[in-house]
Amino acid sequence: MLIDDIEYVIFRHPDLSAVRQFMIDYGLLDVSQEGDSVYLRAYGDAPFSYVTTQGEAAFVGMGFRVASQEALAQLAARFGADIEDCRHPGGGKYFHTIDPDGRRLEFVFGAQRLQPVPCDGAPIAWNDAHAKNRLGRYQRPKYAPSHIQRLGHVAVFSPAPQQIIEWYGENLGMKPSELIHGDNETSVLAAFMHLNKGSEWTDHHTLAIVGAPAPGLEHASFECRDFDDVGMGHMVMQDKQYQHRWGIGRHFYGSQIFDYWTDPAGFHVEHYCDGDMVNEDTQTLRYPFGRDTLLQWGPAFPGI
Template structure:
């Protein structure tokens, strides 16, 4: 286990109201005080995670994971779904902040303003999840995946991508739960796009924005990139083992429940890509356990999440989607694990999609955190967690 948090972090967590009320007096009488004001701070990763944690190296050793067997993932590329009505989902995606980069009679590719050729692929057909797509480090990683998982292939080995922007090659396999996993390599780079300007912000002591007024244009929250996606599994231990043993996917946080026997049962995983010292998103994939009271009784995709520029962008995007009559699931609020400001919506096929901003970054030196699973641990602030989010 890691060392306990330092006194500075303990001080940050402490509620001072009681202490001050008993220790501070006027003429021998306790001073009446209101509740301590809320506080926020950017805390160093391992200090914020605390003592209920292990190093990434020790976790991998405990699991008996052989890094040489990994298919090396470079980044999360795009999501793939099947929709009955492509025109309908295209209107939603534009309102969500993407634009069509290419289309055919039966397919659509949608891009953001980030470095990817596209961040979302839609195919015409009955409602269906077609999996997330990761870019692998090399063509040899495609060959490795195709050979190791030849009994799980959905493609005819490695296939050339002819129709999609940027081309490249793809291998699609299924995980133990039956979810498709798409691995791609060799896309040609896309042209750089215009990045939004960073707002200059005044606080109570520092006023860098002088004779400059904040002004905003209503519209969709422009999507930058795909950040992560989540899967709900009937056999969480098997799915976690498969992803972490076969790919450079390692935990950022593991959530557990306490059983009547006193044992802990792990029920959720927030995992990032192990890229050594390179900083990566806190989680690229999220796995959780299917609960008996779930409104969807079989394994399913939970949501996929796309990065936007900042909080104002996100709030304006929320307003835009609400005015268009789309159904909000949960948000706007701020998560604890990952720290993102979140906003979840149903698309026109009843798949959940998320905008997020201001997410955490980690690397191999960031500890693996453990914590209890519970609704109260999902957000720092925001609306109450709706039941439909927990499906």
């Protein structure tokens, strides 16, 4: 196992104050501002989950938490990169490289973990038709931004999706959970890639790769506490008159409850909960592209 998890996303924004406030209202927490870089964290133990630097708007790349010191050395040797002290909050050791589309990839080991932040209440206890689990108490979520637990996945555009899928598989050990194809199964249009963690359960996808004319970001996705947390976050963002993109609904690929928003520079971020889990015994599934596989329920995807 090389990669333990995805850890953070890296952006540039022309207005740091605006994007900082947007992401706090979206559900992240302040860490620090160091020079022209703003760091934000989730409620989990990651030192930070989001960093943006002053400049022309761009999705720069992403950072991964490496599984061991040996894995860090193995990956650095594979890319011909030098390991150095990590300059980000949490410290540790890291190196960086780029993927074939030019995205910056950072690999960190040994960063100091943070104490998780309490989330103002327990997750939902459901009373459904099959079991009553909330007895003698009421469901009263507090009006507040979503309580983001962690960065869950990143979806990127690539003009050469098949080659990028193979590159992440060969170099980072990622495996496709599900593939989307065109007229035939050899015409791969997109992939939902999970980490290779053997028998250990891991997210249905840590990286999604989608064919497009040019490289870019489709969205960065952050896991919320539960369904109510997605819904309450929607209300807060709506009340603050931020630009809503799509949701609330349930995805087909990965099964997540989703809700998408657009930041001040035009980048899309997703609130999600209740995603599928896979491991080495999970077979890769293949589906043709179509409206029916965009979602199980919810509003239509914008433009379709």
